[in-house]
Amino acid sequence: MDQESLFGQPSGGFAQSADTAVGASLPGQNLFHTHAGSPLAARMRPRSLEEVLGQEHLLGPGKPLRRLVEGSGEASVILYGPPGTGKTTIASLIAASMGQQFVGLSALDSGVKQVREVIEHARKALIAGQRTVLFIDEVHRFSKTQQDALLAAVENRTVLLVAATTENPSFSVVAPLLSRSLLLQLQPLEDADLWRLVARAVEDERGLAGRISIDEAAVETLVQLAGGDARRTLTYLEAAAEAVADGQRLTVDTVRDNVNRAVVRYDRDGDQHYDVVSAFIKSIRGSDVDAALHYLARMVEAGEDPRFIARRLIVHASEDIGMADPTALTTAVAAAQAAQLIGMPEARIPLAQATIHLATAPKSNSVIEAISAAQSDVAQGKIGHVPPHLRDGHYSGAKQLGNAVGYRYPHDDPRGVVAQQYLPDQLQGVEYYKPTGHGAEKRVADYLGRLRALIRGR
16 A cells, blocks of 8 residues: 555555545545445435534534534544444544644554555644544454554544444454543434435435425334434435435335345444343343344344354353243254254244243252352362262272261162261351252252251251
8 A cells, every 4th residue: 555545645445444424535645535436325425514413422512523513622532332323424524624734554464564654644644733533433343452552552642533333342352452541432323314315315405305205104114114323224215215206205105115124233243242242141141022023023133143152052041040930941942953954044033933932931050159159169279078978889999098987878778868977177168159049949948957057967
């Protein structure tokens, strides 16, 4: 990549990777080339802060991001949020307000060499009194080495960094770069914002220029399908509008005929993956069967590996239900085996059955509490020696060592239980398992005290 391609106009790759349905045309730099044949989402990019929809929590008066957009801010920022929420728009508005140098890099086609070239050029420009705004799209795709190459330039303010990412920066951006930047989280657009966006796109000369009208039910459907994503809203609107003749109305039926389903925002390797499965498990734990089925459906629709879902159900069956309903684990394992045998799409049915069983089952975390407490003691060195009568006696010379001598066989007693020491001396009297009174575990709780008293000779 030569100097000319780094400075002035961004590469074609960057221009194509713009991350929002809105943006700005910058003086003399043509960052976002549009023409009559450009997608509606590209043509409708805002040209000023007043046209930006949503993100009031970041763009309100006096907020750091607004100061940057208005040209008075100094801090580098990392913009974190889902697609179509305005990250690239805000970056372009910052560059426009600075009125100086804007350099765009995409993590998909830039290496350490390009980063260092940008910084060196920015250092020379700073000496001449020009500030460089460096926009990095998809910064989570930068390697650690690439991110480290930015540190000194960001700290010394050689460049004003504006980085955009759809992934949680806590996991994808190195800590030193995070500490040198403001982390600003953008939210999905509200329904009201998307309604205004559709109305603007229908009437604006850059959009559909009033050649059609649109029913409220059609707007409602577009907004519902878009899921808070401005770019997706405009893409769906454009697809539906192409089927409507000039002067006609765009109806909900036309939308449904041309946009057949919502695209689920769900990156199997990213933040949404963890957020949705977390909500899935927490809904089961909270016994909200309807919420659990909703999150299951989102994972299924997004193409999540059914084996991953099944593994989470198996863990949950023991962790959060356990002895309150021992059959929950059986159901979860059976669902996992069924998913392995039959595959998708049919595997969604046993997975749903297991989800319903687990969500409606009585809950107890006594199993995980018990094993965690036992492990904690072991980790702290509370181990002790295995009592001699419990040691292995199946080898020559064992009895001479006292191993297995005096062991009492429980089945010799009519009750099937005998008084006998099982724990090491150091742990005598410890009680790890503490059953609740929920579901089937109540029966265990009712007799466990008597069982322990008999075993321990109390």
